[in-house]
Amino acid sequence: MALVIALLVLASTAVVAHPLSNRLGRDAGYPLGALFLVSLGLVATQAPVVLDGGAVEVERQWIPALDVAFRLHLDGLSLLFAILVLGVGALIMSYCARYLSAEYDHGRLYLLLGAFATAMLGLVLAADMVLLFVFFELTTLASFFLIGGQGLGSAKPATRAFVITATGGLSLLAAVALMVSVVGTTNLTEALERSDEIASSPQGPWIAGLLILAAFTKSAQLPFHFWLPDAMVALTPVSAYLHAATLVKAGIYVLLRFSPPFAGMPGWTIVLVSVGLATSLVGAVFALQQHDLKALLAYSTVSQLGWIVALIGVGTTAALAVAALHTFAHALFKATLFMLVGIIDREAGSRDIRELQGLYKVMPVTATLTALAALSMAGMPPFLGFVSKEEAYSAFLELPGSWGWVVAGVAVVSAATTFAYSFRILYGAFGGRNTQASLYEPGWSFLLPAAVPAVAGLVLGLAVGTLNPLVSRTVQDTLMVETDADLALWHGFEPALYLSVLTIGIGVLLFLLRAPVDRVLHRPLLPFTGVQVYESLFSGVQRLGELVGRSTRSGALAAHLVWPVLAVGALAAVGVAVVGDLPVPAAPLTRAGDWVVVALVVVAVVGTVVVRNRLGAVSLLGAVGFLVAVWFLLAGGVDLALTQTLVEVLTVVVAVLVLRRLPRTFTPTPRRRVVPAAALAVGAGLAAGLATLALTGRRDPSPASETLLTQGEELTGGTNVVNTILVDFRGLDTFGEITVLAVAAVGLLALLRRDAPAEGTGAGAPDAVADTTAGDRTIFAVTSRLLVPVVVVISLVLLYRGHNDPGGGFIAALVGGLGVALVQVPRSSGHRSRLRAVPLLSAGLVVAVGAGLLGLLQDSFLQPLRSSIEIGSFYQSLTTSLIFDVGVYLVVVGLVVAAVDRLANGRVVEAAEATQVPPGDTDPVAKDEPTTERAGVQP
Numbered sequence: 001m002a003l004v005i006a007l008l009v010l011a012s013t014a015v016v017a018h019p020l021s022n023r024l025g026r027d028a029g030y031p032l033g034a035l036f037l038v039s040l041g042l043v044a045t046q047a048p049v050v051l052d053g054g055a056v057e058v059e060r061q062w063i064p065a066l067d068v069a070f071r072l073h074l075d076g077l078s079l080l081f082a083i084l085v086l087g088v089g090a091l092i093m094s095y096c097a098r099y100l101s102a103e104y105d106h107g108r109l110y111l112l113l114g115a116f117a118t119a120m121l122g123l124v125l126a127a128d129m130v131l132l133f134v135f136f137e138l139t140t141l142a143s144f145f146l147i148g149g150q151g152l153g154s155a156k157p158a159t160r161a162f163v164i165t166a167t168g169g170l171s172l173l174a175a176v177a178l179m180v181s182v183v184g185t186t187n188l189t190e191a192l193e194r195s196d197e198i199a200s201s202p203q204g205p206w207i208a209g210l211l212i213l214a215a216f217t218k219s220a221q222l223p224f225h226f227w228l229p230d231a232m233v234a235l236t237p238v239s240a241y242l243h244a245a246t247l248v249k250a251g252i253y254v255l256l257r258f259s260p261p262f263a264g265m266p267g268w269t270i271v272l273v274s275v276g277l278a279t280s281l282v283g284a285v286f287a288l289q290q291h292d293l294k295a296l297l298a299y300s301t302v303s304q305l306g307w308i309v310a311l312i313g314v315g316t317t318a319a320l321a322v323a324a325l326h327t328f329a330h331a332l333f334k335a336t337l338f339m340l341v342g343i344i345d346r347e348a349g350s351r352d353i354r355e356l357q358g359l360y361k362v363m364p365v366t367a368t369l370t371a372l373a374a375l376s377m378a379g380m381p382p383f384l385g386f387v388s389k390e391e392a393y394s395a396f397l398e399l400p401g402s403w404g405w406v407v408a409g410v411a412v413v414s415a416a417t418t419f420a421y422s423f424r425i426l427y428g429a430f431g432g433r434n435t436q437a438s439l440y441e442p443g444w445s446f447l448l449p450a451a452v453p454a455v456a457g458l459v460l461g462l463a464v465g466t467l468n469p470l471v472s473r474t475v476q477d478t479l480m481v482e483t484d485a486d487l488a489l490w491h492g493f494e495p496a497l498y499l500s501v502l503t504i505g506i507g508v509l510l511f512l513l514r515a516p517v518d519r520v521l522h523r524p525l526l527p528f529t530g531v532q533v534y535e536s537l538f539s540g541v542q543r544l545g546e547l548v549g550r551s552t553r554s555g556a557l558a559a560h561l562v563w564p565v566l567a568v569g570a571l572a573a574v575g576v577a578v579v580g581d582l583p584v585p586a587a588p589l590t591r592a593g594d595w596v597v598v599a600l601v602v603v604a605v606v607g608t609v610v611v612r613n614r615l616g617a618v619s620l621l622g623a624v625g626f627l628v629a630v631w632f633l634l635a636g637g638v639d640l641a642l643t644q645t646l647v648e649v650l651t652v653v654v655a656v657l658v659l660r661r662l663p664r665t666f667t668p669t670p671r672r673r674v675v676p677a678a679a680l681a682v683g684a685g686l687a688a689g690l691a692t693l694a695l696t697g698r699r700d701p702s703p704a705s706e707t708l709l710t711q712g713e714e715l716t717g718g719t720n721v722v723n724t725i726l727v728d729f730r731g732l733d734t735f736g737e738i739t740v741l742a743v744a745a746v747g748l749l750a751l752l753r754r755d756a757p758a759e760g761t762g763a764g765a766p767d768a769v770a771d772t773t774a775g776d777r778t779i780f781a782v783t784s785r786l787l788v789p790v791v792v793v794i795s796l797v798l799l800y801r802g803h804n805d806p807g808g809g810f811i812a813a814l815v816g817g818l819g820v821a822l823v824q825v826p827r828s829s830g831h832r833s834r835l836r837a838v839p840l841l842s843a844g845l846v847v848a849v850g851a852g853l854l855g856l857l858q859d860s861f862l863q864p865l866r867s868s869i870e871i872g873s874f875y876q877s878l879t880t881s882l883i884f885d886v887g888v889y890l891v892v893v894g895l896v897v898a899a900v901d902r903l904a905n906g907r908v909v910e911a912a913e914a915t916q917v918p919p920g921d922t923d924p925v926a927k928d929e930p931t932t933e934r935a936g937v938q939p
């Protein structure tokens with residue numbers, strides 16, 4: 001349970017972020033950082049089990065029918081990444097406490113950082129492939145809000161990052177689906193134990209390709225590299241956490257975790273090594289172009305991630321050991337450098353190395369810490385970065401034949417470029433004559449979060465052997481083979497050492513020749529940038545969408561109806577051509593009463609079509625709906641009949657509210673449009689009718705219907721099969737439906753601003769349907785006071801009895817909606833009901849989720865729990881399905897409240913109004929990052 005508690009503790013940081021921020025301001029980062037450390041401590045308590053060769057597992061069923069479970073698994077690989085997520089996260093939270101300005105919206109930032117960290121920890125601990133995908137996508141969503149939290153200037157970069165990484169998420173989902181189809185389980189551990197089966201299956205190459213795409217988008221590999229420098233519009237703490245230590249490492253984690261089926265396969269090796277090294281080299285060259293320190297670090301991150309991807313592609317135990325080690329080393333020195341760049345920007349007011357000189361004299365501690373991190377990044381001994389670089393050379397040389405020397409040669413060029421830009425950071429910011437003598441060293445509370453990983457890079461470099469157990473377990477749990485890592489600062493005079501000497505020599509030369517190198521790199525290396533390519537593709541997709549949707553860009557309903565109506569006719573034609581002889585119906589398809597209803601429906605439909613008065617058309621359309629309800633009743637569908645009747649009544653209410661703003665009669669339609677429309681409508685109607693006739697009563701009852709009818713009461717305790725389907729058997733579907741209703745209600749509230757009727761409409765408008773008079777309103781108001789309590793009682797009775805008799809949450813809510821209409825409609829247009837839509841919608845969703853979570857106590861989400869009360873002769877069955885039905889009730893009532901309120905008193909929000917920020921809604925932003933244009937980024 002330690003893993004679950006660690007995840008809950010971390011999730012609590014998002015819950016308490018706002019209350020703590022309201023009380024402590026930016027200093028809330030300290031207690032939140034402490035919670036990160038508590039979570040890390042809980043994980044650390046399980047580390048001895050992992051390092052001794054075991055694993056810690058937790059499992060709780062989630063969707064048993066699909067074998068999807070809430071499975072957590074701590075092994076060497078997940079332990080390594082958990083340490084990074086929690087350790088660096090604690091430092092970032094403490095750093096925020098001094099970095100953020102007092103006016104910044106600390107609560108929002110801390111909430112999002114806590115949510116992101118929880119998703120990232122869940123990702124590395126997930127032992128179920130579906131759960132892993134869910135957490136993978138949650139990291140994408142949280143990062144989108146974190147990147148886009150800097151105002152309108154950050155909207156496009158955040159969107160680009162979201163589109164690219166979400167595309168990778170869909171690729172991961174496809175890979176998971178294919179893998180489940182091969183192994184028959186979502187259990188990640190069991191699936192990887194059958195790696196040979198996955199690799200040899202026809203789906204194997206597709207799975208590998210999809211996993212590579214998911215990892216490349218997340219970890220900013222070519223050609224998706226541009227989103228990472230583009231995302232540097234985010235706050236520096238966000239960049240330090242997401243884009244150095246965690247988010248971009250999610251792709252690395254996916255490649256490592258799914259290595260067993262594909263490690264050593266030629267295709268896997270060639271793609272990862274070639275793309276990884278190309279990314280490493282291109283990223284390093286682009287970094288050498290930059291003068292903005294944050295942009296330089298962004299491209300440096302792209303380069304370092306490419307280095308790790310190439311090592312994973314090599315696939316040997318030594319290469320994966322180095323990949324794990326460099327992942328750890330990179331998180332240490334890059335998080336340090338991002339935090340120190342933020343300090344430099346805060347103190348000096350700039351990140352441009354052309355404007356920064358001699359800061360060493362006024363900020364010696366900052367300079368020293370920067371030197372520690374930069375030297376580790378440059379691969380200088382005795383830092384951890386040197387060990388990982390030299391071990392990487394040895395791993396590259398293990399590739400067969402001359403291929404190993406070619407790869408090692410490219411790696412040397414990339415590493416030498418890394419050396420050059422590392423020293424550019426040091427010399428550019430701290431070398432030369434100081435021109436800002438008024439600057440001073442920030443306090444240790446600001447410096448300490450950056451100092452810890454900087455010093456750790458040096459200490460662990462000198463004592464790198466202490467990491468051997470963790471790295472060994474990481475490799476063993478990645479490849480599922482026994483191995484022992486042999487990391488050391490000195491391995492003797494080996495080829496890797498000579499390559500290191502060559503790297504340093506070329507790096508020194510590039511640094512000394514920085515002036516001519518700048519002149520060569522001053523011009524763009526490519527005729528286009530990644531952002532330009534993305535925007536061109538994005539614009540092309542938009543133009544295609546505009547072309548496809550051009551026919552429906554009209555306020556006329558005909559333009560929207562013509563395509564689905566044509567589709568009905570097309571389906572009928574296909575059915576006639578494909579379907580052969582149909583079996584004889586088991587029983588007569590119709591009864592005499594059915595034809596009476598059909599005749600009445602035909603009369604009502606014809607009347608609806610020919611009448612010109614809007615109120616008459618609505619009345620006749622309502623008659624069609626009521627006749628359909630009668631048809632349901634004749635067929636025995638009491639619940640359906642009730643629902644149809646109530647919907648029709650509420651439709652009339654909505655129509656009354658809308659008709660007050662419209663002319664009394666329809667605009668005459670030219671005959672040249674009437675005839676084709678009539679022909680199309682009649683053809684579609686005949687097609688639908690013939691299809692119903694052809695497909696009704698020609699098969700035996702399905703096994704599902706037999707189960708629901710014969711075993712429904714035993715399984716659910718309810719005798720109303722319709723309601724038990726909605727809240728028991730298919731509760732997840734119903735939850736999705738009420739979520740859609742809530743979203744629709746929120747959309748209605750957003751699109752229609754509550755106000756008096758728009759000018760030129762309403763009761764005073766020419767030729768408009770007259771509103772009720774004051775006398776009528778008085779009569780209606782008195783009547784409603786008498787009827788509303790009765791309606792509410794009926795509504796609650798229907799809610800309570802729905803599990804066994806006709807009724808349920810949806811029907812009861814529609815009756816409750818009638819009570820809302822009785823209160824609101826007779827009032828004047830300016831009247832507002834005391835009921836509020838948003839609290840009702842929110843409460844409904846919370847109650848529904850709460851009922852679902854109760855099911856986890858027994859089996860899975862939304863699994864109904866049953867109990868009973870028996871006092872003497874009184875017996876009452878209780879079930880959590882009733883609680884879930886209450887949630888449905890509240891959401892539907894909330895939708896009705898929103899519709900009645902806005903349609904009675906709303907007006908459309910104009911585009912200009914939508915862009916205006918209401919007074920008091922603006923959020924002060926911390927003085928921070930410029931846009932990528934100022935940063936000189938060339939994505």
